Amino acid sequence: MIKREKIKDILSSTEFNRETTVMGWVKTFRNNQFIALNDGSCMSNLQVVVDFANTPEEVLKKITTGAAISASGKLVESLGKGQKCEIKADSVQILGESDPEKFPLQPKKHSLEFLREIAHLRFRTNTFNAIFKVRNALSFAIHQFFNERGFVYLHTPIITASDAEGAGEMFRVTTLPFDDTPRTDSGEVDFKEDFFGRSANLTVSGQLEGELGAMALGEIYTFGPTFRAENSNTTRHLAEFWMIEPEVAFADLEDNMNLAEDLLKYVIRYAMDKCPDELAFLANRLAEEEKSKPQNQRSELDLMSKLNFCLENDFERVTYTEAIHILKHSKPNQKKQFKYLVEDWGVDLQSEHERYLVEKHFKKPVILTDYPADIKAFYMRMNEPDADGRKTVRAMDILFPGIGEMVGGSQREERLEKLQQRMQEMHIPEEELYWYLDTRRFGSAPHAGFGLGFERLVLFVTGMTNIRDVIPFPRFPKNAEF
Amino acid sequence: MIKREKIKDILSSTEFNRETTVMGWVKTFRNNQFIALNDGSCMSNLQVVVDFANTPEEVLKKITTGAAISASGKLVESLGKGQKCEIKADSVQILGESDPEKFPLQPKKHSLEFLREIAHLRFRTNTFNAIFKVRNALSFAIHQFFNERGFVYLHTPIITASDAEGAGEMFRVTTLPFDDTPRTDSGEVDFKEDFFGRSANLTVSGQLEGELGAMALGEIYTFGPTFRAENSNTTRHLAEFWMIEPEVAFADLEDNMNLAEDLLKYVIRYAMDKCPDELAFLANRLAEEEKSKPQNQRSELDLMSKLNFCLENDFERVTYTEAIHILKHSKPNQKKQFKYLVEDWGVDLQSEHERYLVEKHFKKPVILTDYPADIKAFYMRMNEPDADGRKTVRAMDILFPGIGEMVGGSQREERLEKLQQRMQEMHIPEEELYWYLDTRRFGSAPHAGFGLGFERLVLFVTGMTNIRDVIPFPRFPKNAEF
Numbered sequence A, B: 001m002i003k004r005e006k007i008k009d010i011l012s013s014t015e016f017n018r019e020t021t022v023m024g025w026v027k028t029f030r031n032n033q034f035i036a037l038n039d040g041s042c043m044s045n046l047q048v049v050v051d052f053a054n055t056p057e058e059v060l061k062k063i064t065t066g067a068a069i070s071a072s073g074k075l076v077e078s079l080g081k082g083q084k085c086e087i088k089a090d091s092v093q094i095l096g097e098s099d100p101e102k103f104p105l106q107p108k109k110h111s112l113e114f115l116r117e118i119a120h121l122r123f124r125t126n127t128f129n130a131i132f133k134v135r136n137a138l139s140f141a142i143h144q145f146f147n148e149r150g151f152v153y154l155h156t157p158i159i160t161a162s163d164a165e166g167a168g169e170m171f172r173v174t175t176l177p178f179d180d181t182p183r184t185d186s187g188e189v190d191f192k193e194d195f196f197g198r199s200a201n202l203t204v205s206g207q208l209e210g211e212l213g214a215m216a217l218g219e220i221y222t223f224g225p226t227f228r229a230e231n232s233n234t235t236r237h238l239a240e241f242w243m244i245e246p247e248v249a250f251a252d253l254e255d256n257m258n259l260a261e262d263l264l265k266y267v268i269r270y271a272m273d274k275c276p277d278e279l280a281f282l283a284n285r286l287a288e289e290e291k292s293k294p295q296n297q298r299s300e301l302d303l304m305s306k307l308n309f310c311l312e313n314d315f316e317r318v319t320y321t322e323a324i325h326i327l328k329h330s331k332p333n334q335k336k337q338f339k340y341l342v343e344d345w346g347v348d349l350q351s352e353h354e355r356y357l358v359e360k361h362f363k364k365p366v367i368l369t370d371y372p373a374d375i376k377a378f379y380m381r382m383n384e385p386d387a388d389g390r391k392t393v394r395a396m397d398i399l400f401p402g403i404g405e406m407v408g409g410s411q412r413e414e415r416l417e418k419l420q421q422r423m424q425e426m427h428i429p430e431e432e433l434y435w436y437l438d439t440r441r442f443g444s445a446p447h448a449g450f451g452l453g454f455e456r457l458v459l460f461v462t463g464m465t466n467i468r469d470v471i472p473f474p475r476f477p478k479n480a481e482f
Helices: A007-011 A057-062 A112-117 A126-148 A207-217 A253-274 A276-291 A303-312 A320-328 A351-362 A416-425 A430-441 A454-462 B007-011 B057-062 B112-117 B126-148 B207-217 B253-274 B276-291 B303-312 B320-328 B351-362 B416-425 B430-441 B454-462
Strands: A018-030 A034-038 A046-050 A068-077 A085-096 A172-174 A200-202 A219-227 A240-249 A316-319 A366-372 A392-400 A404-411 A447-453 B018-030 B034-038 B046-050 B068-077 B085-096 B172-174 B200-202 B219-227 B240-249 B316-319 B366-372 B392-400 B404-411 B447-453
Touching: A007 A018, A007 A046, A007 A085, A018 A046, A018 A085, A034 A068, A046 A068, A057 A085, A112 A126, A126 A219, A126 A253, A126 A276, A126 A454, A126 B126, A126 B207, A207 A219, A207 A240, A207 A430, A207 A447, A207 B126, A219 B219, A240 A253, A240 A454, A253 A276, A253 A303, A253 A366, A253 A392, A253 A404, A253 A447, A253 A454, A276 A303, A276 A454, A316 A320, A316 A351, A320 A351, A320 A366, A351 A366, A351 A392, A351 A404, A404 A454, A416 A430, A447 A454, B007 B018, B007 B046, B007 B085, B018 B046, B018 B085, B034 B068, B046 B068, B057 B085, B112 B126, B126 B219, B126 B253, B126 B276, B126 B454, B207 B219, B207 B240, B207 B430, B207 B447, B240 B253, B240 B454, B253 B276, B253 B303, B253 B366, B253 B392, B253 B404, B253 B447, B253 B454, B276 B303, B276 B454, B316 B320, B316 B351, B320 B351, B320 B366, B351 B366, B351 B392, B351 B404, B404 B454, B416 B430, B447 B454
Parallel strands: A046 A085, A316 A366, B046 B085, B316 B366
Antiparallel strands: A018 A034, A018 A068, A034 A046, A068 A085, A172 A200, A172 B172, A219 A240, A240 A447, A366 A392, A392 A404, A404 A447, B018 B034, B018 B068, B034 B046, B068 B085, B172 B200, B219 B240, B240 B447, B366 B392, B392 B404, B404 B447
16 A cells, blocks of 8 residues: 555654655544544654645544544644644545544543553553553563573473462363363363363463573573463452563572663663653653642652662662561551561561662662572572571562562572472472473582563553553453453 | 683683683583583583593593583683684582483484473483574564564463454363352353353464554564464474564555565574574584485475575565466376365465475465455455456465465455454354454554464474474473473
8 A cells, every 4th residue: 555654753754845644543633624643653643734625524524533544745844833743634535434422532531440441442542552662662672681691582381281380370271171071980080181181271480491491501581471360359460461581500699680680770771762752651640640649648759760760779689687677677667557567587578568678768679688488489599597597598589669579589499409308398299390300410500580570560660550551451350351 | 609601702702811610511521531511502512621630530420411510711722623712621610410321311313202202401402402592583583673663562362252263273261170160050161250250262363452452553563372272293283382463554465465575584584694503503404304305305495595595585476366377287286296186266275285386386485365265264355356256355375485384464354344244254243353343443444464473484494394393392282291
């Protein structure tokens, strides 16, 4: 078809008084003359001035919000304020109409709740255009970061038969029927008859398979979907979400912390460089949202300050044991302002504690290390017991302002006997993970890695507050629409 | 831990007579003196020369194939042939042993079948190092190509409740139990009780959701896993595979063909630029494999020629109708050498026909267009019937040497009534796809897209012949190992 020019390119063009063609969707149409046109290439609209005297009445009538049009004419410098240039259209063609009585996106403010109901159309709003541009920039930045450092992007499996990690409830993947399900002689479901010849699930993490890659290729990362069948109807949980999991051979926890800090700074900076308009819009949106909150619930930092907070500070590295000490003696703990008071070593930290450390105490992103072994996964490397005989592991969590945990990682237990002992204690059958143990049998080496929940990163960078708004089609309990 | 230098960097270094540390896995150990060390960063090994007089016997004993070691010493120019430099090690530390009696990867040629059984260790072989480096390069090239052109990377859902596309058998995703499955009063399985409140599956394609994105953001692409529950135990099928699906608003079939041709040339060129050693190795591997075949089954083109064949030729664009005419009058058809003889317009083409067109007739990659409507999907744009009243759609398939179909795409039916009519004819219930139809109700516009099976691309570029060898952990009937 005839070549159209993207609005993004036109708006940055300095070559005026030339003929061009644009195509896009009508945002508004004023005075039978001024079309605000958007084609998705950027947030800004282009003004198209219709020659209404020479445009048939039936065409003018169809220039309504949401309609798709093609407009050809001369690109000229604009006399009006608010725009640099506009198109004086010789001809306007209606590509697809949009009945104003039925089109749900009228030129007014819609609630995020309403837009979630029409997720198939919300891409056309400024807010979601901005969110998905930022999401795209962050995705690319992640690939570019690892590519520059020679990491291999590894596609770990989505369907797994292993459910040993215990990271959460899993979805079953099956082709067995619920009616007349094949049964063994003893009456149990006969998974030998299932597609994979055994019971299979959707992965909760690519880490264990990622380790297999790292223990040969050196440095790998995954970036793929992961799943939790948890019945959590919150603004922070999804049943389907994307995760980035790098894994590095010949690396310890310090290398791991350096890598994670570098990655986060790199991708935030990239988004700020590539999406200034989108972030400015989202910062403004957040500021408006904050205004509607009571003073004491407002965030101290606006969006750009929050992003800069992460770029400009070295992340503070603190052990769990030190953090417990700080929290125990903190004002909110002593004045019993925490919902969960910090008393004993060994408890898991709550979001309020994490935010206190980041926002009040250190005023920096914080990396907490060396958590109690009892609250962490089997594959984390065991430290020597401390002077009080307490057992910790080489774990690290990165805590961010407003959002709490952004990254969780660890140095892995590379010593076969220690790993086997931990698995036994945690009732993880060795035969299910023989392949994982093989990496410790044949050329084991120190290695470390972490997981970064991608939607949590997008939430943080866009300043959105509901995770369902930063993934195109969110999946959660009772919802798999579109 | 102490900073190691990657072998890839050492081998390209020109700064000799300096101290350094390397870590990696022992490939071979000769004469109690010469270690061939690999750390995954490149295919080449680095020679580490052990000072065996000053190295304890118990360390020497543990330098076995597969063991992980750390070696420190001076990087010197090598006197031996076959390598530019080597490390004169002052100290060698064993990081992880590898019992020579048990380690399955001995320094000899292993069959691909055997390596598939130990997919968790096969990354350590030259062949799989090369394959996964090429796979990584192709992945990055795809992201970079679309990023340069302003496309938005869209994560379309993996779990879907829609099964309307009919692209193939689907896997069920469920949390319902097989025992005491919830039932409605009429005795049917009560999917309202399932996690998503309805029956849900693993996606077979992100296209329909991708179209929703394109009809707002302009240009999008997906790159994610897709699934088929087909009981095909072949060298060409996987139950879980990765697909790239771009979708472009204001584009027709010609734009679509241009985009696909540009993409394929870009990513093949990128792999050739970034992975010369890996491709040389794989070309050699393929040449060896070919030698073992009878003369008449050998490929006419070696790997590099096949890749250049795609870069150097404009893809030939031919309608299905023309192709049928060519095939009908071709020698193999007239001499009845085709297994499936081409007689009537309307039949689907077989791999032998596709390869004849590419390899014998045109001697170029071929794009076949305008297929009979009856053998294509409901969403493809209907052409006007031809002089004989035959109905075709604006579909295109790209055919490659050796492999047949590499890309399948189409201009989409943007006209609401035509689309509804097709859906009715094909018994696709409108209410299930109301959201898809909404894009035609509100600002519809011409648009087009295609799907590229990622593993098929990796097969083509690596010259491998079994699709299970180009994905880290293949899933197929009766197999979800690792």
